[in-house]
Amino acid sequence: MAATNNPRLPWTRCVVAALVVGAASAHADPTAHPPESDAIAHTVQAGDTLEGLARDYLADHRHWPLLQAHNKIGNPRRLRPGSVVWIPVRLQPTESASVEFVHGTVTAQAQGASAPAPIIQGGRLKEGTKLQVGPDAFVAVKLADGTVVRVQAQSELQLRQLRRRGRAGSVQSVLELRGGAVESTVPPSGTPLRRVEIHTPQAVTSVRGTRFGVVLSDTGQTLASVLEGSVAVQSRHAAAIHSTASASLLAPGQGVAVAADGTVGTPRPLLAPPDASGMPATWGDASLLALDIPPLPGATRYVAQVARDAGFTQVLRHDRFTNGQLRWQTPDDGHYYLSVRAIDDAGIPGMPAVRPLTIKARPVAPLYQQPATGAVVATGTGELRCTQVPGVRWYRLQVAADARFTHPLRDQQRLDQCSLPIADLPAGRYFWRAASLLEQPSGQADQGPFAAPQPFTVAHAPATLSLQSLQTQDGDATVRLRWPAQPGQRFRLQLATDLAFNQTVLDTLLDTPEWTASDLPAGTYLVRIQVLDPTGLHSDFSPPRQICVGTGLSTGTGLPITTSSGEPVRRP
DSSP states (O other), X not given: OOOOSOSSOOOOSOOOOOOOOOGXXXXXXXXXXXXXXXXXXXXXXXXXXXXXXXXXXXXXXXXXXXXXXXXXXXXXXXXXXXXXXXXXXXXXXXXXEEEEEEESOEEEEOTTOSSOEEOOTTXXXXXXXXXXXXXXXXXXXXXXXXXXXXXXXXXXXXXXXXXXXXXXXXXXXXXXEEEEEEEEEEOOOSOTXXXXXXXXXXXXXXXXXXXXXXXXOTTSOEEEEEEESOEEEEXXXXXXXTOOTTOEEEOTTEEEEXXXXXXXXXXXXXXXXXXXXXXXXXXXXXXXXXXXXXOOTTOSXXXXXXXXXXXXXXXXXXXXXXXXXXXXXXXXXXXXXXXXXXXXXXXXXXXOEEEEEEEOOOSOOOOEEESOTTOEEETTOOEEEEOOOTTOOEEEEEEESSTXXXXXXXXXXXXXXXXXXXXXXXXXXXXXXXXXXXXXXXXXXXXXXXXXXXXXXXXXXXXXXXXXXXXXXXXXXXXXXXXXXXXXXXXXXXXESSTTOOSEEEEEEESSSEEEXXXXXXXXXXXXXXXXXXXXXXXXXXXXXXXXEOOSOBOTTXXXXXXXXSOBOOXX
8 A cells, every 4th residue: 555645644533453352342341441442351251360360461460450450349359250351451561573674764763762763674673663664665564463564655653552462362463653554464363352453543444364554645534445354444433432333344355435534434346456467577677667557447546566575565666656657766687576556536545456577677788879760771881889888798789670579680699899790781671779798707698688679771872873874065154964863862963173072163962863054164174973862871972074164155156265375265
């Protein structure tokens, strides 16, 4: 069950308690002594003595005077059968709880201690200890009877009462939830007097061998839900006077909300488990664990957990999400379990969907360098290149014709450099991916996840224009060039006065395979053309071709007009 996101939840007036009481209390004489919430009602049987009751309940027959004084019994040797003797729990032998698992910042303040202190796994917790669970933290506590209490992030819980009935009798445990949420697994017990209670200031929940959860919401409600077994929920006031009024019995798969004023609502069915079938079994992104859950009718949001164990006593990630988009920092590599529950309009978490989840995100995959995604590479050329990863020994590069790499065409598994020549690939569409490999002490390779597949295309580069392909009309003041082309091709034309094209007169892009110029000074030029294919490939420049630009001035016979030195007369 999830904790709310508030750093401190308000105090409410409800107790949710896992309470198991004996049948004897049902026959108690209410006039014998006022009912007590922290006392056990023993119905006197023939032959009972205060000394025997002190031995059975308090583990020391010499404590009978304490029972006499507490119950105001005049003659301790003559107990009336059918009457009630109240056994104060505070007189019973104390027990302790153990820290089964802790993650994040969790502190404990023992009764009488001046300040809280961090807890450690395997530590012991005494009666009266207050637990404070920070954001993104979690602690699992095991009680003396085997009950495991899983305290969620941003919760406050006090181990108010940890007692035992006699030396080897039933355990009496009372926990006070002051904010946040807990989930409990109470193992079945053969004794009817075992008592496991989780209090909020509003309700009492009575159980026997069950899995249930309690949330203290930021609206002052107490929310109880049952996954296994049965739970009775009643207001704390009714529980204090041992009344069965306002009690609701929850069956497996049911929940109930107790209002801030102690009113117990009507039990309702829990929402069904969300559909987790589409979630991946293995996750390889080291930076973000991102999982999406399809919407579930009736859900207002979702609560999810990632734990090391199927019992969710070792929770590493816990949060609530809207729209079913689960986002966490990725845990370390390993095997985990994921639990997702939908939350209804009352705030009650539904039935969980639980799936195993393997994290294999390290060593991290390299980054792609070339070719760019979707780029086109010319046949007979090209190389796949990716970044180096510090600490990595080898790289594995694969090339396939499909994004699922059903049948890899190239699979180089121990490359010293993150690169792979692809000059021998025929024209076609391909995908490539890369992974990093560490070298283990044994010499074996430990491969990380592949990066996402990246598409590229191998295509034939356009042919270079030949001298013969150029059709020219020159010698006049206007120059016209034409050449053959394929649909969609563009062209780059350069005009220069030197063969090395260091003295470029013109460098232009053309959308059609023709060029006309009428404003060039008269003289001799060199022209070359490059083909730009729609695939992104381009040809080499064509061999230079010489063209002549005339003056446009001629004699009546068509000969150019020249100066006395033989130079053409240029246009003004």
